[in-house]
Amino acid sequence: MLTSFLTDYTRYVLKGGTKFYAWMGTLSVFILGMLYVYYLQNTDGLIVTGMTSQIHDGLYFANLVFLVGVAAGAVTIVFPAYVYHHEGMHKVTVLGEMLAIAAVIMVMMFVFAHMGRPDRLWHMIPIIGIYNFPHSMLGWDVLVLNGYLILNLICGFYYLWVKYTGGKVNNKWFLPVVYVSIIWAFSIHTVTAFLISTLPARPMWFHSMMPIRFIVTAFAAGPALIILAFMIIRKNTRFWIDDSAINLLSTIVTYCLGIAIFLTMSEVVVELYARTEHANGLYYLMFGLHGLTKLVPWFWSSVILMVGSFLFLIFPKFRKNYKVLPILCATTFAGIWIEKGMGLVVPGFIPSPIGEVTEYYPSFVEWLLTLGIWAFGFFILTILLKGAIGILLGEIKYGGAKAVAAK
């Protein structure tokens, strides 16, 4: 039964139209590019990136942080489905879990990209290595991310398996696991926020607002991406996603985006009213320091994207217009990607703790590697979603292949 699941699943996801192959082919090109630059980076070293001893976390870390948020964002589907028994959501929960799996995989790839010595990551494995737990926040992060991946694999694929075999979900253990995964989703982003907010050496990050900011931005960017995926699925497959699901998600995006903007505003007021030395990072981001202003356009474009999207999203007229909504989701997503990625990670290093101001911009290698990892993530996501939809539609079914053949 398991082997037939695997073969049916694989056979199904590998088949597709020209559009599917073109999409996967394009992604593969980026993945190959990524492999090449990753080889470069691990023979020549991080010198091929824009990172320095001054600014030692860059595009990779920014994407890592952002994607943890996307992964956590999947809970915006699971939570209403299981806690509020939202009908439309319940049908698509598994898609959210698939997104979480893809996002966590991308996060792990960014971890590999970020490391100076990825060949030594085994040093973190307990028993054969040293796992500095509970002291190291990175240790916590590894724990919660792996846990989240496992939880989502269990929840998602158990559900699909049940649908495939035509059995019934065993709620006795399934529901508790789902509830754990809901809480766990919060933990991954909280811990990622702690990763940087527990460093008094970096005053830009050193405030307790960081976890809640992370979570609301995650719950805006995550569902925004999910809405986009749903729109594409509705257009390209026979799988229908209820308007109610999309509407609930867009409402969540709106509220969370609103709170995110509010929190950013609060930070700006608190930091710039007193304008202590600790506000230098934020000041660099907003206006530049010492006449160096490389990040200023990033910040203001993120402000325009986020505030602009919010102003449209608050009106149901636009939110429920499915021609406008994807654009608003894309702008929200982009705005948060900038704010949380480059806009949060990089200015944490400017100025350095001893007042040296330097600038960072990602090198070609970094861009290509980042794009490649995103491409790989979308590659996985496409496969996962395609397989999940196939099962939900009943196109992959135990004994289904035989039935089709018999027809």
Add this chain to the structure above:
Amino acid sequence: MKKIAIYATILALSGGGLYSVVAAEKTAEPAAAAATEAATAAPTEPLVCFESRKGASEITQQDIKPGWPNVKCSPTTGAALWYGDPFEGTVPMGKMPGLEKLPEGHALVKPRSEKLAILPMCGTACHNGVGPQFNPPTLPKDKKPTAIPTMEGLVPDLATFQHGRGRIWCLDCHHTTQRNKLVDNFGDPVSFDQPQLLCGKCHGDKLRDWRDGIHGKRIGEFASNGKKRWFTCTECHNPHNVQDGVRNRGFIQLQPEPSPQLPKGMANADHEKVHPIPH
């Protein structure tokens, strides 16, 4: 009148001769150039680098064992940058009140007297302690300042001499009859290798800090009773020129070593000169 003219000529001649000897002390000057040359060409002539300040103690680079030099010199400034052997060319410091606890031979200094090529001559040619060979000079009867053109010619710093701001003069530090010696509070001679015994007369707080290792410099073993080379006062300070010191934290100005490499993404460091916030 004629007699005086002859004496003046003799003085001038001997003065000139002596000055050239003094000038020989300043071999540190070409050290920087030598160092840069050595970086490109094979080090044919020995590389000499200055230690604390130019014009004071120097050290010649050589291999103690293969690949292990006694000193590494800066190719940029010619300054000593690294010691393979901190005790090279040192002698025991001699008696120093307050340091009696140190084990024998653990307090070392670099003799300064052999650097001062003029020293032996001071004691024989002019100031042999037996009184006027010719007239003038005579042995001074007191320590009152008198203009001595010869000495001013020998030591150019004397023209702008400000040590003590007019309240002290040559013989407050230099021994009256033994001119190759310094003098202590009792009028007893003090070696040029132990200037601390002289300087401490006035700068007692500094002497105390120096004795405890707080002021000045020591190299070698860091343990409090360890074997150390002690840098004496005059290796860092020029007693004939204190006014530059006042301006520069007790020290003469130096050429700095090169600045750090610019990090990736920075074309120059001009932004550092701009105030962080425009106002």
Add this chain to the structure above:
Amino acid sequence: MSSLMGTAALMTQSDDAHAAVEWAEHFQKNYRLMTAEEKAEAKARLERRYSAEYGKQVSVDTTDAQPGVLMGYALNIRKCIGCRRCVHACVAENNQSRGKERAGEKIEWIQVLRMERGKFEAEKMNHGYPEGLGIQVGGNAYTPAGQVLEGQYHYNPEKVPEEDATYMPIACMQCEKPPCVKVCPVRTTYREPDGVVVIDYNWCIGCRMCMGACPYWARRLNVTNPVLPKEEMNPVTHYLGNRPRMRGVVEKCHWCLQRTRHGRYPACVEVCPVGARKFGNLLDPESEVSKILQRKNVFRLKAELNTFPKFFYFYD
């Protein structure tokens, strides 16, 4: 294991023994957890590799912390003239990467900050804002004066000290409560009994959490394979100290363990022309640092962060 090593040698297509040495290095334990035997093996392995690589007899010391010694450092910032001799002495001693071609190839552990002395101006007395409503921010605000951690690191005048500047060298503070150690996910960096925070370069995964956690920007990343010319390489090394590092790992000042564990002053102390740098045993009341703590007013940089550095700044 030996067959594995052999395979590795074939894979790297180089001298068999050399490759085997490198291969074994990949599987060694964290230094702190090695038995005396394993330490000796690791030492022999490294000595063999380094000697072959640098064409001279290289020693890798594994001397432990000496009993009764807690290292401490003091720096007289009134004396410092900003000549950067300490910076370059450190490089000569500690085998840092010193390439010139690409940015990031040159690593220096000591940074010297040049700060403005600050100037208060009569013309600005009546300036400030808001104007007309009672001045809240005076015209002489933003005048840098004192220790402000704001200034130039790339100053390059003909002569130092400059009249309008003060200087402050900054390097690893060897904190008693080092934040870098806490965040390290693999405990490759830790505090030794003699107070020095060290790194096992062979265990570092290059995650750079420690660099983010350090409030003194003391840590540097080897962004590429270190550029260390054979003739400039210092063959007297310590496992936790100045032995040559590899690409992708973090390094920092360790108070010249290879010297100080044998009683010798760190390299920076020995070359400071003004004697601003002081080093000694904090447990010995007669040592120079103890005397400074007894007699002088000292401050610890960023004391508010509770890192408790054993590096003290003092004034005369």
